[in-house]
Amino acid sequence: MRLLFAFIAGGLFGAGLFVSGMTDTSKVQGWLDVFGDWDPTLAFVMGGAIIPMAIAWRLVPGRKPLVGGDFPEPQEPRVSRNLVLGSTMFGAGWGLAGLCPGPAIASLSYGGVWHWVFAAAMLAGMALTPMLRVRLDRMVPAE
């Protein structure tokens, strides 16, 4: 059941990314480019996605996940160096290519070779991150 629901969730995610146009890098960059011909689509995607998610979060307290186990622990509201640095790096890459991890995967079947190159570089970046964390901690202690 866990796998079936994971597949359904992934399918909805992939379908949503596809029909919203979020695998079109020009729409993402068009939203970020406030000095160009501004494209508002991404704001509608974000807003549309937050609505069902906000309802889902309200259903969490006092319940258990359908397939068993536990819901994620409530987060510590702590803004760390890695959160800010990582998000800034991510944003720079997102702006450069107009792709974030979800659309990068959703577009693999039709985006062409440069989407595969991007995905390979993204995986390499992910693989290098544990080493990057250690180096950062050595350079500037986190706390």
Place this chain on the structure above:
Amino acid sequence: MEQDWIWGLVGGLLIGTGGAVYLLANGRIMGASGIIGGLVDGTGRSTAAERVVFLAGVILLPILLYPLYGHVDTHVSTNPLVIVAAGLLVGAGTRLANGCTSGHGVCGISRFSLRGIVATVFYILAGGLTVVFFRHLLGVI
């Protein structure tokens, strides 16, 4: 096109519904970078099978929908330097920050998570500055 925002909203609702299913059924946060990254470095609570099946759904649905569209141009850059640098930054950045547009953005903001909101502010600012700099000043994207 004029209807782009409607399809954006429809797609957004589908994305959010996917996130709601993943949370309420499996008890997991639907963050693309976390789901992919866990396969790369073996961290996190989900099993590899759960991640692979999720990603299979993400890839499969666009394959099924594609024929309805005929052709989809993603307008992706063909500059190898831009693509590789962007991929490395997105991969390392999202893992360092523990989330991307789906995890911090969609799933974080919808639970009023301070971390999600701060992350979203920083990646949007960085993305905006990057596009303005590389498009309007350097003209490479």
